[in-house]
Amino acid sequence: MSSVSLGIPAVPPRGFGNISAVEPFPQAAHRELGNAQLRENLGHATHTIRDKRLRVVSELPDWQALRDAGSAIKTEAMSRLPELLTQFEEQFTARGGTVHWARDAAEANRIVEGLIRETGSDEVVKVKSMATQEIGLNEYLEERGIAAFETDLAELIVQLGHDKPSHILVPAIHKNRTEIRDIFLREMPDVDPALTDEPRRLAMAARAHLRRKFLSAKVAISGANFGIAEMGTLGVVESEGNGRMCLTLPETLITVMGIEKVLPRAQDLEVFMQLLPRSSTGERMNPYTSLWTGVTPGDGPQNVHVVLLDNGRTRALADRHGRSALHCIRCSACMNVCPVYERTGGHAYGSTYPGPIGAILSPLLTGVEAEENSSLPYASSLCGACFDACPVKINIPEILVHLRGEDVEAKHGRDAGPGGADRAGAKSSGRRRGLPTQMDVALGAASWALSSGDRLGLLEKGLPVARALAGRDGKISRLPGLGAGWTQSRDIPAPPSESFRSWWKKRQKDAPPADGDGSTRGPATGGATSDGATEGEAQ
Amino acid sequence: MSAREEILGRVREALGAEPAAVQPSALAEYRTESGLDEDALVELLVDRLEDYKARVEVVPRGNVAAAVRARLEGKEFAVPEGFPAEWLDPSLDERAVRDSREAPLAVVRLDGLDAVVTSSAVSIAETGTIVLDGSPDQGRRAISLVPDHHVCVVPVETIVGIVPEGFARLDTTRPLTLISGPSATSDIELERVEGVHGPRTLDVIIAR
Structure with missing residues (x-):
């Protein structure tokens, strides 16, 4: 898809795959919230990890300096991306690897399939990878008769349970130990029927189940946490050793890496290898990290490939207010501290990337207007806990607000004039303006009323009428139309019988002229502020 | 247009005429040295490795x-x-x-062995991390992975305090494996369980 340049640069094509919500977030969240077991599992897991993270982060006197450095390195990497990608390609190739480029999910899947076919194998072992989850590689291969075996314990639980991941670090976070035991008993052919739900026993069952696969696999597929431009090095950070098995034993290794994962220098690892483990599993260091550079003769895979994936990343990069979402190192700290994620779980976000980072990353990769992704930027209370936890200081709340603005423009579209030179404007220009919604009408009315004191005064005369809507308890508990969303879980106190402004006017008329500023202070809050909001949030 | 040209073109266009970002080296205010002496390094490394449930022993070189x-x-x-x-x-x-x-053992042969013994390239005390770099005294990556028991010798002069000191000593073009305790998982309710696919027992012998 190319377009004629009119001075405003064209928006790069969107990404496809498992990055689009199929139903609006409120609807999905409502359903997930009905699952009490899920909420209990998530509450337990996220609180466990929060405490661990805080403990290991507070051990480092230079944590904030590391975050600053991480953020600066990522900013630098993005601004030098063309040069760094080229350098990475050159280095990786010089050391015996092969580099492939994929514009989108479909192209990446085709490339990987082709590489597997060349080996003559019809099965592969996989290291947990967000990129291959994003492009739906497993499903793609399965349809074409190639079996892909997930080897990370949580991914294995998800795969055996015919389920979907709900967290980027611990994809089976929504399952507790008993549920996991039941899946193993049902799906593992040679499992001990007396298997208990002790985590240690469950881990041993996974070891036994996968051992033969590891020892005989000819092809492995991985993602990458980092790609070092300076020397073409790739890195995978893991815990169980399944990563090492896949990266070391097979003859062929295919790595799918998003183009944003490239770092300028090997030295940058000294920053990220401190930020990532502490932020993700709350450990001083993860048990295993593997770094490899092309092919090492006589040691490890001799047929080594990397697929550099765009799939909407350039689209995100083109949004200058949103591009820092690409700095994400997939640690998952933001979801572990998010009050929304903690309650709804990851499935409600409908994307490989759930939680706060997913709420910005998914719409940035696909465009906010794609499928149901327009509801994702609203899946947040904007409390800012994610920003505080982010090891590379992505200002998630700010990007959420930016994307809400994009969504409003897209739906209620005011065309950006020629002056709207930034990408937000470029995206909405030319879009068909939607029919006015209830919200548009309400906001239009508010704008009319609030822009003139006289008009507001006129409307305020209607307060006693609104008062009549309240029940005997002085509360309004059911509003029609758009207001129903608010009163569904909260009451609104009845409005006062008169407005503050009319009370003030009357008081001025009745009272003798004041002799000083201080004495004229009335009951400043009047009756006008409703405490309905705080009541609602306490629920 | 090839995918490569197209993606690089998209990236260039997306970035537009952005000014180049500040070199982060100018911002490096994080620690690059721990300043610990040998006794402190050994003590810290032992503490951190034991926290990961590795068995650690400090012995004289002889x-x-x-x-x-x-x-x-x-x-x-x-x-x-x-x-x-x-x-x-x-x-x-x-x-x-x-x-x-030159004469590698087959994977099935490795799987039949009880243990493996290797030396190590660098160890980072603060994080309890031992790094193998594929040198002849550490061998191929597979040998320290498949057997269930890894005995690893850490010469005291290879111990550094913190992560930046560790990477400063490493050659990233070698196949590197960073090991922090025995294989573990946090995938069940985010609680750490030691021992999954990698060696379930890690013995560290620190040689002074």
Whole structure:
């Protein structure tokens, strides 16, 4: 898809795959919230990890300096991306690897399939990878008769349970130990029927189940946490050793890496290898990290490939207010501290990337207007806990607000004039303006009323009428139309019988002229502020 | 247009005429040295490794062979060709199975062994991390992975305090494996359980 340049640069094509919500977030969240077991599992897991993270982060006197450095390195990497990608390609190739480029999910899947076919194998072992989850590689291969075996314990639980991941670090976070035991008993052919739900026993069952696969696999597929431009090095950070098995034993290794994962220098690892483990599993260091550079003769895979994936990343990069979402190192700290994620779980976000980072990353990769992704930027209370936890200081709340603005423009579209030179404007220009919604009408009315004191005064005369809507308890508990969303879980106190402004006017008329500023202070809050909001949030 | 040209073109266009970002080296205010002496380094490394449930022993250089023998007594084990002869007691010879890049052991053979003994390239005290870099005394990556028990010798002069000191000593173009305790998982309710696919027992012998 190319377009004629009119001075405003064209928006790069969107990404496809498992990055689009199929139903609006409120609807999905409502359903997930009905699952009490899920909420209990998530509450337990996220609180466990929060405490661990805080403990290991507070051990480092230079944590904030590391975050600053991480953020600066990522900013630098993005601004030098063309040069760094080229350098990475050159280095990786010089050391015996092969580099492939994929514009989108479909192209990446085709490339990987082709590489597997060349080996003559019809099965592969996989290291947990967000990129291959994003492009739906497993499903793609399965349809074409190639079996892909997930080897990370949580991914294995998800795969055996015919389920979907709900967290980027611990994809089976929504399952507790008993549920996991039941899946193993049902799906593992040679499992001990007396298997208990002790985590240690469950881990041993996974070891036994996968051992033969590891020892005989000819092809492995991985993602990458980092790609070092300076020397073409790739890195995978893991815990169980399944990563090492896949990266070391097979003859062929295919790595799918998003183009944003490239770092300028090997030295940058000294920053990220401190930020990532502490932020993700709350450990001083993860048990295993593997770094490899092309092919090492006589040691490890001799047929080594990397697929550099765009799939909407350039689209995100083109949004200058949103591009820092690409700095994400997939640690998952933001979801572990998010009050929304903690309650709804990851499935409600409908994307490989759930939680706060997913709420910005998914719409940035696909465009906010794609499928149901327009509801994702609203899946947040904007409390800012994610920003505080982010090891590379992505200002998630700010990007959420930016994307809400994009969504409003897209739906209620005011065309950006020629002056709207930034990408937000470029995206909405030319879009068909939607029919006015209830919200548009309400906001239009508010704008009319609030822009003139006289008009507001006129409307305020209607307060006693609104008062009549309240029940005997002085509360309004059911509003029609758009207001129903608010009163569904909260009451609104009845409005006062008169407005503050009319009370003030009357008081001025009745009272003798004041002799000083201080004495004229009335009951400043009047009756006008409703405490309905705080009541609602306490629920 | 090839995918490569198209993606690079998209990136260039997306970035537009952005000013180049500040070089982060100018911002490096994080620690690059720990300033710890040898005693403190050893103490910290032992503490951190034990926290990961590794078994750690600090021995004088002359006693490494005895310590290794104690850990491998009665076991059939892999040993990389370049492993220092003075660390391997002759009584272990008949159960020691040699491996090298030139004459690698088959994976199934490795799977049949009880243990492996290697040296190590660098250890980072603060994080309890031991790094293997594929040198002849550490061998191929597979040998320290497949056997269920890894005995690892850490020469005291290879211990550094913090992560930046560790990377400063490493050559990233070598195949690197950073090991922080035995294999573990946090995938069940985010609680750490030691021992999954990698060696379930990690014995560390710090040679002073």
